[in-house]
Amino acid sequence: xxxxxxxxKQGVRRGAWTPEEDEALVEYIxxxxxxxxxxxxxxxGLLRCGKSCRLRWINYxxxxxxxxxxxxxxxxxxxxxxxMLGNRWATIASQLPGRTDNEIKNYWNTQLKKRLPxxxxxxxxxxxxxxxxxxTIVKTESPSMxxxxxxxxxxxxAEARLxxxxxxxxxxxxxxxxxxxxxxxxHSEVGQSFRAIKGKEGGGGVCQSLVSQASSSKxxxxxxVSLQDKNTGSSTFANMKQEQxxxxxxxxxxxxxxxxxxxxxxxxxxxxxxxxxxxxHDGEIGFLCESDSFLNTLDG
DNA sequence: AATCATCCCAACCGCAAGCAC
DNA sequence: AGTGCTTGCGGTTGGGATGAT
Numbered sequence: 001x002x003x004x005x006x007x008x009k010q011g012v013r014r015g016a017w018t019p020e021e022d023e024a025l026v027e028y029i030x031x032x033x034x035x036x037x038x039x040x041x042x043x044x045g046l047l048r049c050g051k052s053c054r055l056r057w058i059n060y061x062x063x064x065x066x067x068x069x070x071x072x073x074x075x076x077x078x079x080x081x082x083x084m085l086g087n088r089w090a091t092i093a094s095q096l097p098g099r100t101d102n103e104i105k106n107y108w109n110t111q112l113k114k115r116l117p118x119x120x121x122x123x124x125x126x127x128x129x130x131x132x133x134x135x136t137i138v139k140t141e142s143p144s145m146x147x148x149x150x151x152x153x154x155x156x157x158a159e160a161r162l163x164x165x166x167x168x169x170x171x172x173x174x175x176x177x178x179x180x181x182x183x184x185x186x187h188s189e190v191g192q193s194f195r196a197i198k199g200k201e202g203g204g205g206v207c208q209s210l211v212s213q214a215s216s217s218k219x220x221x222x223x224x225v226s227l228q229d230k231n232t233g234s235s236t237f238a239n240m241k242q243e244q245x246x247x248x249x250x251x252x253x254x255x256x257x258x259x260x261x262x263x264x265x266x267x268x269x270x271x272x273x274x275x276x277x278x279x280x281h282d283g284e285i286g287f288l289c290e291s292d293s294f295l296n297t298l299d300g
Numbered sequence: 301a302a303t304c305a306t307c308c309c310a311a312c313c314g315c316a317a318g319c320a321c
Numbered sequence: 322a323g324t325g326c327t328t329g330c331g332g333t334t335g336g337g338a339t340g341a342t
Contacts, residue, residue, distance in 0.1 A: 015335090016310075038327065054328080055311065090330060101330075106309055 013047045017056055021046060025053055026061050059102045066098025070107055078104055079112060 013021075028044035034057065035043075037050035046053060059065075070078070074096055081092045089101035089108075096104065 036327075052311075059310075087331065105331075110308055
């Protein structure tokens with residue numbers, strides 16, 4: 001892997017941007033797009049490295065940047081997402097139109113963190129609702145948030161199971177025999193439950209949409225989680241949860257066992273799937289939270 | 301008014317993933 | 322498969338703004 005060294009050059013300006021530089025950058029991007037950030041400064045007549053230009057554009061000059069204080073809703077979203085995702089500022093920012101990861105990160109570090117004692121863990125009513133007990137997860141504010149929490153809950157449970165069974169499953173290769181993990185999910189019992197739910201509703205477009213999107217290349221690197229027990233073919237979330245309750249504790253960032261706060265560190269391999277879920281519109285997975293049968297499925 | 305402390309945020313740095321060759 | 326380049330991300334820092342003494 002290469003390392004960006006663009007700022008090592010001599011004669012490259014650093015520090016605060018001047019209005020003239022801002023103007024030059026905006027004008028150039030308006031006319032030509034940013035293209036290669038590496039070559040942009042030269043073409044735009046800026047004595048800056050491409051990295052600096054990119055940062056300036058993304059964090060400050062982009063026309064769709066939202067300025068001003070964070071709203072209560074935004075704040076709530078940040079708190080909830082941070083509870084689920086940790087310091088994944090870019091992912092959190094993707095759920096807050098007009099806000100940048102840098103801005104959110106700063107806001108968290110300067111405002112929210114100090115309001116939430118115990119190093120970012122939540123207290124009282126601000127405690128994130130993500131929990132290993134799905135009976136609590138529906139208390140989140142917005143439907144989309146509930147969907148995300150439910151999905152994440154299911155995923156962590158699956159990861160818990162996988163971690164426990166990993167030593168037994170070395171005989172099969174997840175990546176080669178099942179390159180598309182969403183298809184695995186689709187063919188699992190949970191997927192069958194989804195189909196059953198949608199079947200009852202007379203629909204199918206949503207599910208198909210889910211599959212077609214999930215089959216895209218972006219999801220090929222998603223978590224190695226399999227929701228289907230390949231050995232028995234009879235795994236359910238219920239027994240997954242039983243096993244999890246008895247022996248599995250997710251880890252905190254410092255490696256200690258997780259408390260009931262549900263502050264998880266997620267595996268990088270799950271990013272694609274998670275991001276995909278976060279990008280879904282409410283309606284696309286709305287049937288999950290509206291449906292008691294889905295929760296029943298989780299319960300077994 | 302001067303000095304010091306703290307806050308806040310724009311910008312930088314290093315790392316890693318993705319991609320092309 | 323190996324290498325180098327580009328881009329994106331998260332952590333950290335520098336310095337201006339503001340408040341306290």
